[in-house]
Amino acid sequence: MLVTEVSNALPGGSSLLRNEPVQARSSARLAGLLDAAAAVIDDIGFERLTTAMVAERAGASIGTVYRYFPDRIAVVEALAIRCTQRLGARFVEALDASGADTWQSGCDALIDLTAEMYRTEPGFRAIRFGDAGDTGSGDGEDRMAALGGAVGQVMRERFGLPDTEAISRAWTVLAESGHAVLARALADREHPDLDLVEAFRAMSHSYMGSVLAAA
Structure with a gap:
């Protein structure tokens, strides 16, 4: 990059x-x-x-x-943008490496990648900084919406998901909630809370499944 x-x-x-x-x-x-x-x-x-x-x-x-x-x-916002760019670039690589063939396995690849970057990427926690409550700007919110949109586009192209406003909103919801949960799960890098990661994985499948069923 x-x-x-x-x-x-x-x-x-x-x-x-x-x-x-x-x-x-x-x-x-x-x-x-x-x-x-x-x-x-x-x-x-x-x-x-x-x-x-x-x-x-x-x-x-x-x-x-x-x-x-x-x-x-x-400084923090620039670092957050760099982390977001690296996550986006590695997502497609993670899909290819995982052999994901369903949207569920695509979600799993993204969750695993994000958790790994929280564990190994210096300063990766900055990806959530810039929210209005953290810095007084709204840039973090826009960044997460953009990340959710990028993920949604990849998932549509890979797995043929419908392109609806509800589904696009769902990817933003998962981007926002995912980084909150995974940051907590990986707060101790040496002893991650894997049960919390798996709980978010199950929630993601259930939530996105319900949104797709209603599409």
Whole structure:
């Protein structure tokens, strides 16, 4: 994933960035700042993240951070977008690898992938940050709706599901609820709550099945 994709995907174009990375070195610097933010979030959580911590972890000056980001919220939102992009890119790969041939097995592949990324992807918990209650912006809500729409499109193309407003809404519901449940289930990466993961899997099958039956 190119770091410039992050700036292109930011709400309102690249308004969260003070300067877009137009050269390879600038892109690498921005990637390093996001990697540093991810590491700090994994260590202490996003609530305590500061731009000074990002600079220190990245081995950069605070001026370098402010060259790209106006505040800590913009750092977190950019990291969340990067995580969302990586999840979307790996979803199709996960479907191919799993040999999924039904929408239920497609759901399972997405759940397993998301759980694995919560366990292994630095800063992946940032994917849920940016909700209105977390940062004061509505960008997180738009991001989850976009993620649900992307998943719905893949599922329609793969498994021939109908294209209805109710089904599209259902994918958004599952994206929102899934990240809330899986973040809790994987809060302890070394000892994940697998029963909670399986409960969400069963709920997903039942809920989507009922929506499809009514379509």
